[in-house]
Amino acid sequence: MNWEQLLSLKRFGDLQKRERIAQDETRLGFDVDFDRIIFSSAFRSLQDKTQVIPLSETDFVHTRLTHSLEVSVVGRTLGRRVGKVLLERHPNLQKLGYTFNDFGAIVGAASLMHDIGNPPFGHSGEKAIGEYFKSGNGLKYKEQLSAKEYQDLIDFEGNANGFKILTETREGVSGGLRLSYATLGAFLKYPKESLPKKPTNHIVDKKYGFFQSEKKEFLDIVDDLGMKQKASSGTSYYRHPLAYLVEAADDICYTIIDFEDGINLGLIEEEFALEYMIKLVKDTIDIKKYHTLQHKTDRVSYLRALAIGVLINEAEAIFLENEDAIINGVFEKSLLDKCKYEAQINDIIKISVDKIYKSKEVVEKEVAGYRIISDLLDVFVTAFNNKIDGTSSNYDELVLNLLPEEYHEKRTDLYTRIMSICSYVSRMSDSYAIRMHKKLIGNLI
Numbered sequence: 452m453n454w455e456q457l458l459s460l461k462r463f464g465d466l467q468k469r470e471r472i473a474q475d476e477t478r479l480g481f482d483v484d485f486d487r488i489i490f491s492s493a494f495r496s497l498q499d500k501t502q503v504i505p506l507s508e509t510d511f512v513h514t515r516l517t518h519s520l521e522v523s524v525v526g527r528t529l530g531r532r533v534g535k536v537l538l539e540r541h542p543n544l545q546k547l548g549y550t551f552n553d554f555g556a557i558v559g560a561a562s563l564m565h566d567i568g569n570p571p572f573g574h575s576g577e578k579a580i581g582e583y584f585k586s587g588n589g590l591k592y593k594e595q596l597s598a599k600e601y602q603d604l605i606d607f608e609g610n611a612n613g614f615k616i617l618t619e620t621r622e623g624v625s626g627g628l629r630l631s632y633a634t635l636g637a638f639l640k641y642p643k644e645s646l647p648k649k650p651t652n653h654i655v656d657k658k659y660g661f662f663q664s665e666k667k668e669f670l671d672i673v674d675d676l677g678m679k680q681k682a683s684s685g686t687s688y689y690r691h692p693l694a695y696l697v698e699a700a701d702d703i704c705y706t707i708i709d710f711e712d713g714i715n716l717g718l719i720e721e722e723f724a725l726e727y728m729i730k731l732v733k734d735t736i737d738i739k740k741y742h743t744l745q746h747k748t749d750r751v752s753y754l755r756a757l758a759i760g761v762l763i764n765e766a767e768a769i770f771l772e773n774e775d776a777i778i779n780g781v782f783e784k785s786l787l788d789k790c791k792y793e794a795q796i797n798d799i800i801k802i803s804v805d806k807i808y809k810s811k812e813v814v815e816k817e818v819a820g821y822r823i824i825s826d827l828l829d830v831f832v833t834a835f836n837n838k839i840d841g842t843s844s845n846y847d848e849l850v851l852n853l854l855p856e857e858y859h860e861k862r863t864d865l866y867t868r869i870m871s872i873c874s875y876v877s878r879m880s881d882s883y884a885i886r887m888h889k890k891l892i893g894n895l896i
Contacts, residue, residue, distance in 0.1 A: 456677035463626025472548030481556035484634040499880035526562030526700035531555035561637035568613025570877040572820025579824040580607035600866045602645040618668040636691035643687035689780030699766035699786040713807040732757040765790040823888045
């Protein structure tokens with residue numbers, strides 16, 4: 452892979468190359484990506500999607516929206532700092548007009564949309580969709596689908612759904628949000644299809660990044676970027692190097708900020724928790740300043756800011772030290788898995804799992820989410836299929852009237868119909884999914 456190709460400004464439908472040196476500096480193409488994401492309805496719905504802890508009576512718990520904004524800030528910083536060094540190492544990029552802000556804009560935009568495909572109710576939403584087709588009423592469709600199509604459903608993946616949202620062509624809307632290929636490449640943390648499942652221990656094989664319905668768009672993008680294909684069965688590629696920075700930004704934020712939420716909510720005892728945070732920042736903390744902070748939230752915020760700074764420095768250094776391995780596809784782990792604070796990070800994550808992710812409030816949300824998503828899928832998929840088969844009831848017709856207009860496009864094959872409904876349900880906010888479920892079970896209160 453080479454950086455000039457990886458920084459492609461091409462968008463869906465372009466017939467000729469976009470030259471960096473010809474860009475309008477007041478509205479650079481990579482900046483346009485960020486703007487288009489911000490104004491998209493899919494991004495807007497993240498304001499009412501659970502990050503980890505359901506909507507609380509307090510005002511500081513993170514939603515997917517606030518999490519995504521914070522990840523984009525960390526990602527932008529990582530991109531700029533790495534970009535500054537890369538331009539020194541590859542002076543030809545400067546001659547072509549690239550600046551360190553380009554790297555920041557790409558990573559910032561990809562970070563902003565990294566959760567855009569996540570269903571309601573957190574990661575349990577993904578599992579709920581998968582379970583419906585693996586062991587619920589959706590199992591009956593297995594024999595009518597190819598192995599890869601069925602795997603897309605039983606391992607429903609938010610990353611692949613995000614790629615669908617960003618690139619899907621609908622009537623009158625070609626190429627989804629029409630983002631630059633560089634930004635889409637940085638978004639693809641797992642540039643492979645759903646089968647074979649986890650064929651190696653390489654980080655790119657941990658999950659998958661596109662559904663069969665968007666395979667053509669995926670291949671167009673990785674071909675334009677010159678991403679390196681893996682020598683394995685199935686369609687699988689090594690990452691765009693900047694995807695490692697997007698992943699690091701997300702890892703930094705959810706590790707530290709989920710932990711901060713847990714402390715502020717009282718799920719984790721402050722004295723116990725601060726001990727773990729201080730281990731991360733022992734080389735940068737100003738003890739005198741720390742002891743002047745009278746309130747818990749101020750002490751936690753101070754340590755959180757320091758911890759994020761420490762981990763940004765680590766991620767930057769590891770990326771630059773391993774640039775050749777990353778660009779050649781042989782760097783097999785995430786950046787933070789290689790950092791000197793790995794043990795401290797793992798300790799924090801373990802506490803978060805025990806005290807936050809398994810807390811009663813979170814588990815209750817996940818249980819409710821399973822039932823709600825399963826019921827929504829069952830009603831809408833059944834109604835859509837009955838319509839195509841000519842066996843729809845009056846109830847089915849009423850249900851289909853609840854679907855937005857763009858989902859009424861005629862879809863002749865079963866896989867496309869099912870994916871359309873999965874996409875519709877996954878785009879719902881938590882509150883909207885709850886309200887829709889109430890309507891479908893006859894609860895109009």
